[in-house]
Amino acid sequence: QQQVKQSPQSLIVQKGGISIINCAYENTAFDYFPWYQQFPGKGPALLIAIRPDVSEKKEGRFTISFNKSAKQFSLHIMDSQPGDSATYFCAASMLGTGNQFYFGTGTSLTVIP
């Protein structure tokens, strides 16, 4: 059973546009929600993360929006650039019980120049 559901599977955005990737979870015990970026042939790298006590976190062009009541969180990439073309994974974990990450299935983002 997929603990974290991610959509869309793939996304094509024009340069300068906004990329939006959504994730949903069921387990209300999750209390840490990171987003990872993965380029072909590389390991995932942490992009940004949020705890459920805040509704939004922004780092540069990347913003996480978190809706605790809906059990959903999303990644917004503003002013998308061709260099952002990668696979993005959301994840969730329970910090108090071993930090096992449950990953979404990934979104392949292509930013067209």
Added chain:
Amino acid sequence: DSGVTQTPKHLITATGQRVTLRCSPRSGDLSVYWYQQSLDQGLQFLIQYYNGEERAKGNILERFSAQQFPDLHSELNLSSLELGDSALYFCASSVVSVGEQFFGPGTRLTVL
């Protein structure tokens, strides 16, 4: 570069064989995690070690085992390999047993 190293980068072997994947965590990180990434299953957590002790177990097959040594490097042993074990295997590390995990470049295992 995350600071996590994994060897080998690529591994090609035959069904029924046994292989060992190695991971060196970032300097100072006590916790090591192993993940399997396949096209149909995505990134799946296998097992976590913290300062030499097993901390959490995920979808790890009985044919797979891991350990973390006193110098904190970790090895993932895969035995009686099947075609379906072909995947990317990632190691990640973190300072303690919670929070941000730093991923290595992965080992691509191909079972023929």
